[in-house]
Amino acid sequence: PKYGEYIRRIIMFYVDNYDSFENHSTHCGRGKIQADNLGEAWFICAIEKVLRMVSDLDIFDDDDIEYIGEHFFRPEAALIKPQIRSIHNIHVTMISSIAACANILQDKEMLNEAIHGNLGFFDQLYRGVRKDGFWYEISDSYHSLTLNSLLAIAFIAKENGIDVFKDPIFEKMGTVYSRLAYEDGLIPAYNDGWYGHHIYDYDYQFEQLASIYDTQEKKFYSRILNYCYTLK
Secondary structure, three states, X not given: OHHHHHHHXXXXXXXXXXXXXXXXXXXXXXXXXXXXXXXXHHHHHHHHHHHHHOOOOOOOOHHHHHHHHXXXXXXXXXXXXXXXOOOOHHHHHHHHHHXXXXXXXXXXXXXXXXXXXXXXXXXXXXXXXXXXXXXXXXXXXXXXXXXXXXXXHHHHHHHOOOOOOOOHHXXXXXXXHHHHOOOOOEOOOOOOOOOOOEHHHHHHHHHHHHHHHOOOOOOHHHHHHHHHHHHO
């Protein structure tokens, strides 16, 4: 119970005090609780994910969720949406935050736009991912940030009866790391990629992908995870 109380106290603090936070800008865009639009989008996604994870624990009732939606997620969507302007890893994260807002608000139109609309999931995927499955910025760091956000959208879409996992381009994105890595699992720091990344740093993505793509006949991600866990 104490952890449920903690979760409720933290989330309701931000919801109840949302209007007291001042809008501010950096060179990376506008935020309210966080410093910029990227941090704000991550924060929105985190709150939505926690709410989904505890949905069957009776921490929040229907009235609470409606209150949280109207006093946090709706104004956040209004803040973030106008800042989505390009095919870019940060803008994919902002799109994922719009999908998160739509999920809590049960706004099918907003969710459909985040998936199918201009600069939405499929637009980012088709214009931003190369034929080899690598995000166009050619950096494992930006590829992972993009894939994180696309996965977040994909699971929200799945819960709402929309299957984006069957798209072959999206499916190919998870295979990039195994083709980039050296024999010892180290991934080269291309472009703005951060030095020292190892294939096992992405095990959390492989776990999500394995839950969708691995079957009795096909164990691609399970094999990678076995390798990662052995190295760790």
